[in-house]
Amino acid sequence: MLDTPGFTEITSTADIAAGRHGRRAKCLQRLIRMDLPVPPTVAIAFDTVRAIAEGDLPDLSTLLSLFDGQPMLLSVRSSSETPDWGGPGAVLGIGMNDAAHAILSNTLGHDAADAAYLRFIRTFATEVMRLDEDPFEGVEDPAKARALYEEEADEPFPQDIRDQLAAVLRSMARAWEGTSARLLREAQGAPVDAGLGLVVQRMAQGMGAGQSGSGVIQFVDPETGEPQITGRYLGQALGRDALHKADALFLRRDPRGPSLEELLPEVFAELVEAGAACRTRLREEMQIEFTIDQGRLHILDAVRCPRDARASVAIATALARDGIIPRAEAVERVTPATLARLLHRQIAPGVARDLLANGIAASPGAASGRIVLDSAAAQAALARDEPCILIRRETTPDDVRGMHAADGVLTERGGITSHAAVIARGLGLPCVAGATSIRVDERKGTVIFPGGLKLQAGDEITLDGATGEVLRGVVAMQEPQLGGPFADLMAWSDQIRDIGVRANADTVADATLARRFGVDGIGLCRTEHMFFDPARLTVVREMILAENARDREAALARLLPMQRADFTELFQLMDGLPVTIRLLDPPLHEFLPAEGEGMRALAEALDRPLSEVKRRIRSLQEYNPMLGMRGVRLGVSVPEIYDMQARAIFEATADAMQNGAKVVPEIMIPLVTARREVELVGRRIEAIAAAVRRERRAVVEYRLGVMVETPRAALRAAEIVEGASFLSFGTNDLTQMTYGLSRDDAGRFMSAYVNEGVFQEDPFQTLDVDGVGELLLLGARRGREARPDVTLALCGEHGGNPESVAFCRFAGFDYVSCSPFRVPIAKLSAAQATI
Ligand code: PEP
Ligand code: MG
Numbered sequence: 096m097l098d099t100p101g102f103t104e105i106t107s108t109a110d111i112a113a114g115r116h117g118r119r120a121k122c123l124q125r126l127i128r129m130d131l132p133v134p135p136t137v138a139i140a141f142d143t144v145r146a147i148a149e150g151d152l153p154d155l156s157t158l159l160s161l162f163d164g165q166p167m168l169l170s171v172r173s174s175s176e177t178p179d180w181g182g183p184g185a186v187l188g189i190g191m192n193d194a195a196h197a198i199l200s201n202t203l204g205h206d207a208a209d210a211a212y213l214r215f216i217r218t219f220a221t222e223v224m225r226l227d228e229d230p231f232e233g234v235e236d237p238a239k240a241r242a243l244y245e246e247e248a249d250e251p252f253p254q255d256i257r258d259q260l261a262a263v264l265r266s267m268a269r270a271w272e273g274t275s276a277r278l279l280r281e282a283q284g285a286p287v288d289a290g291l292g293l294v295v296q297r298m299a300q301g302m303g304a305g306q307s308g309s310g311v312i313q314f315v316d317p318e319t320g321e322p323q324i325t326g327r328y329l330g331q332a333l334g335r336d337a338l339h340k341a342d343a344l345f346l347r348r349d350p351r352g353p354s355l356e357e358l359l360p361e362v363f364a365e366l367v368e369a370g371a372a373c374r375t376r377l378r379e380e381m382q383i384e385f386t387i388d389q390g391r392l393h394i395l396d397a398v399r400c401p402r403d404a405r406a407s408v409a410i411a412t413a414l415a416r417d418g419i420i421p422r423a424e425a426v427e428r429v430t431p432a433t434l435a436r437l438l439h440r441q442i443a444p445g446v447a448r449d450l451l452a453n454g455i456a457a458s459p460g461a462a463s464g465r466i467v468l469d470s471a472a473a474q475a476a477l478a479r480d481e482p483c484i485l486i487r488r489e490t491t492p493d494d495v496r497g498m499h500a501a502d503g504v505l506t507e508r509g510g511i512t513s514h515a516a517v518i519a520r521g522l523g524l525p526c527v528a529g530a531t532s533i534r535v536d537e538r539k540g541t542v543i544f545p546g547g548l549k550l551q552a553g554d555e556i557t558l559d560g561a562t563g564e565v566l567r568g569v570v571a572m573q574e575p576q577l578g579g580p581f582a583d584l585m586a587w588s589d590q591i592r593d594i595g596v597r598a599n600a601d602t603v604a605d606a607t608l609a610r611r612f613g614v615d616g617i618g619l620c621r622t623e624h625m626f627f628d629p630a631r632l633t634v635v636r637e638m639i640l641a642e643n644a645r646d647r648e649a650a651l652a653r654l655l656p657m658q659r660a661d662f663t664e665l666f667q668l669m670d671g672l673p674v675t676i677r678l679l680d681p682p683l684h685e686f687l688p689a690e691g692e693g694m695r696a697l698a699e700a701l702d703r704p705l706s707e708v709k710r711r712i713r714s715l716q717e718y719n720p721m722l723g724m725r726g727v728r729l730g731v732s733v734p735e736i737y738d739m740q741a742r743a744i745f746e747a748t749a750d751a752m753q754n755g756a757k758v759v760p761e762i763m764i765p766l767v768t769a770r771r772e773v774e775l776v777g778r779r780i781e782a783i784a785a786a787v788r789r790e791r792r793a794v795v796e797y798r799l800g801v802m803v804e805t806p807r808a809a810l811r812a813a814e815i816v817e818g819a820s821f822l823s824f825g826t827n828d829l830t831q832m833t834y835g836l837s838r839d840d841a842g843r844f845m846s847a848y849v850n851e852g853v854f855q856e857d858p859f860q861t862l863d864v865d866g867v868g869e870l871l872l873l874g875a876r877r878g879r880e881a882r883p884d885v886t887l888a889l890c891g892e893h894g895g896n897p898e899s900v901a902f903c904r905f906a907g908f909d910y911v912s913c914s915p916f917r918v919p920i921a922k923l924s925a926a927q928a929t930i
Contacts, residue, residue: 102139105133114176118174122397123136129372137162144268144290156257170186187215191216209236300386300389312382313326315402318403320405320407320409322413328346329344362391366392373397375419384397408433408580436561438575450566451545451548461559463484463568464481464556469537474497484505506528507533509529517842525560527563527564585612594929595616596912596913597673597675601624623685638736647733654739659747659750663751666747675762679729680726730775738783741780744797745787752795760798762799762800766805800886813878819885822874822886860896871889875907895914
């Protein structure tokens with residue numbers, strides 16, 4: 096093995112490392128070790144490429160001496176540490192000059208020699224020397240191309256392979272250091288000092304006499320991940336030409352036209368064998384680039400097959416099912432973001448996309464619908480059952496009701512943490528944000544797209560929230576694919592993870608979805624959802640506006656059977672799994688009508704004068720309701736409400752037990768700040784439990800817990816936990832209160848804060864590990880020290896965020912709870928944090 100510093104011939108024993116020579120070099124070494132027919136290849140190390148970029152070019156004769164024989168043509172490909180970090184495109188045919196042209200004319204024929212020379216001159220001119228492409232357009236004679244080169248570059252076309260190679264290496268090394276390449280790879284997670292390796296390979300001739308050509312083959316469908324031979328082969332071609340040419344051959348026998356399998360059955364069989372060997376030895380589905388030189392196969396390169404979200408999951412699980420990788424590795428290979436894409440509707444593969452504009456892919460999923468430009472129009476469309484896309488210059492809290500009604504959201508301004516993006520992700524709504532090339536005229540009701548196309552409210556468009564594309568018209572969709580491979584991935588995640596995953600579910604629909612995703616229970620049932628039910632709202636309002644205890648009790652007595660039925664249904668559905676029910680949390684005025692019409696209707700229902708209703712509503716208004724009469728403060732001041740809820744829970748429990756189900760409800764007190772609050776509420780709850788036990792002669796058990804949503808509750812966890820068998824950290828409020836930052840108003844300045852680097856990320860999306868996280872650690876430690884058997888949980892939105900799940904596991908929590916649609920992501924993240 097010849098070896099010089101920086102240039103290493105790739106052999107099966109050479110010292111090649113992905114961290115010094117890049118992933119491609121390492122992969123080529125593996126192919127060589129598998130005895131695949133790889134042409135002689137030399138790896139150039141990161142340090143050498145860096146030196147070349149800085150003008151320090153080593154003596155190339157040592158490199159060239161590693162190849163022997165004439166005529167010699169070389170290719171250079173980039174080899175970064177991780178393929179996602181990119182790298183300059185390959186340059187093929189280095190070494191083509193007048194002499195090589197003459198030799199090739201003799202051996203391969205004039206046409207092949209002309210084509211090879213022409214191609215190299217053009218590549219060298221445009222990609223290496225950065226000359227304009229236009230003058231070379233349509234030129235078919237190499238001599239003419241060469242003359243053109245000399246005119247444009249003002250110097251002779253280099254004839255010496257040394258000069259050509261030097262120019263290519265310099266140009267590729269410098270391209271890697273360019274600002275845009277740097278930004279692109281840093282966006283993919285590359286460190287600032289990420290290195291580039293290069294591989295120089297002796298080219299096998301894909302042009303000329305006999306059966307010669309080149310192609311690309313892979314063994315799975317890039318969309319589904321199902322086994323299927325795909326790719327093309329083109330005679331008399333080099334590189335990846337076959338992929339782009341209409342006259343390329345199919346690989347496998349195909350009724351649509353001739354195939355490589357028919358033309359060269361042995362070579363085809365050799366390729367299939369190479370693919371199978373790659374799969375088992377490289378433990379990955381690879382795409383192989385090959386050249387056939389007068390009937391002989393050469394394998395030039397193999398890269399990880401490109402794949403969609405669905406194929407990613409299918410490929411990883413199939414490799415594990417076939418025993419090629421362990422199941423844990425399959426779980427590790429699927430990123431939470433990939434899984435998130437799979438859980439949403441997507442544009443059907445292969446459909447034509449009539450692209451109108453591009454924006455930021457802000458929330459996954461795809462949707463088609465008619466354009467609406469304000470919330471009222473979105474709500475009207477929903478009432479007509481007509482899908483719609485809400486387009487705004489940017490959204491504000493006033494647009495949230497429109498977002499609830501719309502099928503997708505498009506904004507002209509704003510980024511990944513803009514209000515539109517944040518809310519859309521929370522709602523599971525596809526969103527394309529910051530499509531700066533469109534002009535929204537909300538007054539005229541029009542949207543102008545690049546090229547001047549003007550669409551109006553009512554016209555149909557499609558959004559792809561995974562790619563950021565805005566398309567014209569309605570496009571065929573594909574429903575989420577939750578069968579086979581997805582189910583395997585979830586089952587394996589369940590086996591691996593050691594932290595529980597529950598769902599935040601308030602309705603039967605939520606709970607049903609949660610069960611489909613195989614949750615460990617319900618971690619948060621927000622009972623106010625049940626109070627907002629239109630059929631009950633009037634009774635709820637009567638209860639709130641009652642002047643005295645007797646009237647309030649009468650209204651609560653009407654609500655009791657409704658609440659009991661809610662819980663009975665939930666208990667049945669969850670079938671013995673734990674269900675955590677949170678007692679009423681929001682300020683009461685949220686249930687009252689805000690405008691005249693609603694107030695009149697309420698006056699009628701209550702049979703009271705309008706003025707009195709208005710006065711009562713006014714008297715309940717607060718300056719800062721989120722910090723006012725809500726949560727446990729309601730329970731202490733108006734205890735009858737919690738009494739009714741506790742009775743409904745216990746009666747539903749007794750009913751379920753009578754039917755043979757084992758139910759131990761978990762009752763959770765919101766917004767606690769002090770031990771005494773827990774004592775007061777806990778004592779009343781226990782009294783009601785005792786009453787129901789007596790009345791129903793049933794053994795009703797329950798667990799009482801506290802939501803840690805205020806910094807004081809975290810600080811005082813040691814004493815608060817005395818009355819609580821579980822502590823569930825509500826990180827939405829806890830984030831709000833730790834920062835003193837309104838959850839509902841933060842959208843207005845969140846993007847500025849993220850852009851200016853005040854916040855790394857929106858703390859309502861990704862747990863602020865430094866600040867809020869410290870409160871979690873402190874609260875968890877104090878709680879657990881005082882009561883070692885306490886259950887610790889997190890039930891804010893962060894419960895579905897991968898980093899936050901990992902943090903909770905690190906903090907020793909027992910489970911996280913998140914919205915049902917994020918359960919699979921939480922499970923996968925929990926498993927990945929465990930591995
Ligand atoms: C929380 O505050 O984190 C929480 C789960 O409760 P809510 O979002 O209902 O305030
Ligand atoms: Mg809360």
